[in-house]
Amino acid sequence: MMNKIIQFLIAFGIVSLAIILIFDWFIMPSYVRQDKTLIVTDITGKNLNRALIELETEGYKGVVYDTVYTADVTPQTVVDQYPVAGAKVKPGRTIRLKISRSEKLIIVPNLVGQSRRSVEISLQQIGLRIDTVYTEFNPDYPKGTVAWQFPKSGDHIKKGMGLQITVSQGLPPDFFQVPQLFGMSMQNAKDLLTKARLKVGKISYKQNEDLVPYTVLDQSIAPGTVLDQTIQVDLVVSILDLKDIFDKLSNEK
8 A cells, every 4th residue: 555655656746747847848938938028229329220230130120210410429320219228128129219310501691781680580580690790881781781791692501500790880970972973964963962972073075966965974983982081073974066065054154
């Protein structure tokens, strides 16, 4: 009887051991593999192509879902990822990547001739700004308008950069600018010279049958010239013939 009990216990032990070994060697590994997880690798700071290869090698799928334009990081560099590094995921999980791209350049608009306020608004709308403002007397541009800019129109610069501008203060004080008189009637030319605080100088006559008599043909000082004192401006005006001069002189008497 005792021998049978011993035999039974030995047989039971052998069967139990076999069941444990089968469970441990075959069933458990299979179960564990079904729920296997991986630790997400940190690929931030790496080139995109290299990052995708590393992810594929470790059983992930990589996909670009967002980009950031910056000059602080080399283009095509991974700057962020999701899931984050260190997270536990199943094999085959898609890792979403944010990568860097070259910062977009902005074409500098033409600011010359515009008011300072208009320039400020237009630059703000495209992501630029005024950095430095100079002022100068400039007879070629009305007071308060931009007479010069840097960078110049058409240049490409980074967003957020500042421009330098020079704002005209108009005609210098106590200075005189010679107006354009060509093609005007002699009377209108005289009036314009008076308005410019200049004097009418010697008037010469030149025969010209194509123009209305007493039309200004030339002036002794080029238009646009800036003077520091009032001065006489001589005029050359048209006539049809000498009789026009005598008629003119007679009427003036």
